[in-house]
Amino acid sequence: MNRVIRIGTRDSELALWQAHTVKNKLEKEGYECELLPVKATGDIILDQPLYELGITGIFTKTLDVALLKKEIDIAVHSMKDVPTSLPKGVVQAAVLKRGNPRDILVHKGLDFLNEEGVVATGSLRRKAQWLHRYPLHEITDLRGNVNTRLQKFRTQPWNAAIFAAAGLERIDLLPDHFTTLNWMVPAPAQGAMMVVCLEDNTFCREALTTLNDEQTEICTGIEREFLKTLEGGCTAPIGALAEIKGEKLHFEGVLLSLDGQKIFRVRKEVESAHPEGFGQSWAKEILEQGGDELMQEIKQQLEK
Template sequence: MSKIIRIGTRDSELALWQATTVQQKLEALGHDTTLIPIKSTGDQILDKPLYELGITGIFTKTLDVALLKGQIDIAVHSMKDVPTQLPKGIVQTAVLERAVTNDILVHKGLDFLESENIATIATGSLRRKAQWLHKYPHHNIVDLRGNVNSRILKLIENDWQGAIFAQAGLERIKLLPKDALELDWMIPAPAQGAMLVVALEKDAFSKEASHKLNHQDSEITTAIERDFLRTLEGGCTAPIGALAQIKNQSIYFEGSVFSLDGKQKVAIKKSSDLTDSSGFGKACAKELLEMGGDRLMKAIRNNQETVPSPGGEG
């Protein structure tokens, strides 16, 4: 028996691009689909940094509710925005083939990088802020919120030297400037560049249909990164980066946690055989905690006692 698969998505241009990609792939498999755009809380509240909003999964919660209420059959997310613990009754069905993972700087000229003068860089991400300040401690960071289009407009309108974005997002909606600077030294957010599909655990039809879109290598690497994040975070938002890559049947992992001001850093690089991927992310996190990451995470939690986790970054 067939049915029309209702695809829930945020209503930003990037989110709609991602949902449309899933829609096209499902229809190519013979399924009937319809898109149902829904505005999330994270898109509605733009006057506060993400980490001050105190809502777990701020960009995914509205779609979770719609799914649990039976208003949609599947939801499509930027995987880095999804909390590591899915709501009860909702399951991961597919990770699409991952795009590029790195961050980039959209700028108005790069002379400031060679100067000792104070420059202003915009980002709404604690991870990007901490890593930028670790490398450029004399720079100033300002908060930047909104969808990708509005963030680029804010960069144009303000007297900032640059703003940090995920390369994948700008590429997907054809807004990547030719002169954007690849930040190859910045460790990305866990699961950055990946698209996630979720469905109700009890909905066998939607689970089976969407699982056919799953890309195994992308599923493995994002699982390692999210296990690393889950083991470290302990209920707080922290500047955590993680990247797992598969090369020649081996997994190469790099992870880090920074202090909120970027002055302190604990990092780890490990490799493992692909057959030993289960538990690898958790093991890397535990080793990093023993290297001093536990003290850093405790300091971050103490600093954020009144700032609960939003479960994602822009």
């Protein structure tokens, strides 16, 4: 195999860890690889919440362009950052075995939970779920890569900040004081890594089949289908987690108002043998409960 697979990645420490993981796995299969890091728009513009930027795939667009221009052969993404509709000509070639899908609360002590406090997050989903549980708290925006956000949290007078567990675990940044938020429904595909390539790149598609984890592919596929059916291209506080335990598939999905006061939830336990259409069906249940009207409200609020 003389062909070198050029791997595109964002240039943050976490993104590079993910790209190196893919590179190492491909090299074990006998493929030669090189990394080509780039800086994404979402890493450059840090003074606005993500939903205000109004760009679909803000962390993936730069790599999509490089892929379509054939400057790279494959791109490695945190799967939760990838839009539910890939660019024309780009395909999901592998989903790696999922890491920890949960959110964690990094804090300076938990005394504030039952009184007023300030919690930092740049995520509408985390903000809405936190306010649903702790309506007295103030949410402040927190942007940047994992390292930047942790450093900012340490220097600010905030009580806590919310992070994806997998990100901190992967680059060994878990602090001494944190709590796993088992009650918070994660972002669809949180903790999973997706590798994409051009649809007609049969060499890379074949190479990447060895990296694919079938259970993770099934679960994240259901979560992303749930998201796609609900959102209709709109950013909203949506969480989804599917897990296969034995012969059963367990699913929880939520849609909340921006202030966390309204919540629509679906919980399911079904046979995991034929998961096709589950995500769409369960999202439609939420839309029929009143989620459709809520999505319209959210769109109007974000457009102001």
